[in-house]
Amino acid sequence: SACSSRFVRSQLHPMWQEPLEMPGGERQSPIDISLQKSVFDPNLKPLVTQYDPRTCQQVWNNGYSFLVEYDDTTDKSTLRGGPLEDQFRLCQFHFHWGENNTWGSEHTVDRHLYPAELHLVHWNADKYALFEEAIMEENGLAVIGVFLKVGKRHEGLQKLVDALPAVRHKDSVVEFTKFDPSCLLPESMNEYWTYAGSLTTPPLTEAVTWIILKQAIEVSHEQLAVFRSLLFTSAEEEVQKSMVNNFRVQQPLKGRTIRSSFS
Numbered sequence: 488s489a490c491s492s493r494f495v496r497s498q499l500h501p502m503w504q505e506p507l508e509m510p511g512g513e514r515q516s517p518i519d520i521s522l523q524k525s526v527f528d529p530n531l532k533p534l535v536t537q538y539d540p541r542t543c544q545q546v547w548n549n550g551y552s553f554l555v556e557y558d559d560t561t562d563k564s565t566l567r568g569g570p571l572e573d574q575f576r577l578c579q580f581h582f583h584w585g586e587n588n589t590w591g592s593e594h595t596v597d598r599h600l601y602p603a604e605l606h607l608v609h610w611n612a613d614k615y616a617l618f619e620e621a622i623m624e625e626n627g628l629a630v631i632g633v634f635l636k637v638g639k640r641h642e643g644l645q646k647l648v649d650a651l652p653a654v655r656h657k658d659s660v661v662e663f664t665k666f667d668p669s670c671l672l673p674e675s676m677n678e679y680w681t682y683a684g685s686l687t688t689p690p691l692t693e694a695v696t697w698i699i700l701k702q703a704i705e706v707s708h709e710q711l712a713v714f715r716s717l718l719f720t721s722a723e724e725e726v727q728k729s730m731v732n733n734f735r736v737q738q739p740l741k742g743r744t745i746r747s748s749f750s
């Protein structure tokens with residue numbers, strides 16, 4: 488059952504030694520999205536993304552995940568609308584996944600586990616000058632979460648999958664350009680949940696407006712297997728560790744409201 492796998496999951500946290508909790512954390516992520524607890528908010532607007540593939544720069548294995556990084560020195564790739572008051576700039580996207588197709592996502596929906604989850608990370612460029620500043624501020628970041636499920640091969644993702652062997656080890660980087668992350672978004676962008684949360688990796692700061700899309704995207708088993716061929720460890724280390732189960736344990740809701748854009 489999910490709870491036993493949750494127990495198993497809690498054992499599977501190679502990358503973060505204790506203490507995992509952010510001291511005094513009132514709005515930590517990830518969480519379970521309970522449909523019963525979420526509240527329909529008719530004032531939530533459609534999400535507006537405008538991504539320019541020319542701002543795509545590189546893929547980097549940072550030892551937690553692999554990140555596709557964008558030039559965020561101008562307002563060329565942006566997110567606004569939804570629950571957001573300001574315009575946010577895309578700085579990177581990355582994924583979290585499991586060692587098999589049973590688990591891997593950070594968020595769950597009524598405890599349903601997905602094999603992986605995509606995070607598109609944006610920062611509030613109306614209020615702050617740099618990502619590094621925004622990451623410390625309450626309304627500094629907006630992350631779109633997209634669930635991945637196993638099905639047909641995702642043609643748009645394949646260009647990225649083909650680049651992954653070049654960043655097998657931690658700290659490796661490869662040039663990666665002209666990639667439009669819109670191809671990773673599901674058709675329906677107007678059905679989502681949103682709540683106030685945190686980064687799910689250190690520094691775990693409580694700066695994130697989370698926007699979790701209801702519709703999952705489909706990727707093939709073979710594409711997920713390439714994610715699992717990456718390593719947490721750098722080329723110099725003797726013992727190589729597979730980059731799998733790079734998700735955080737779920738955190739208490741602590742009275743927060745999860746709003747949905749659909750009833």
Ligand SMILES: NS(=O)(=O)c1ccc(NC(=S)OCCc2ccsc2)cc1
Nearest residue numbers: 551552581606608630685686687688689
């Ligand atoms: N998983 S997450 O989207 O909450 C998220 C986003 C950005 C960051 N930013 C920084 S500085 O983290 C550095 C390590 C990292 C980056 C992506 S996954 C882990 C961390 C976590």
Ligand SMILES: [Zn+2]
Nearest residue numbers: 581583606687
């Ligand atoms: Zn993430």
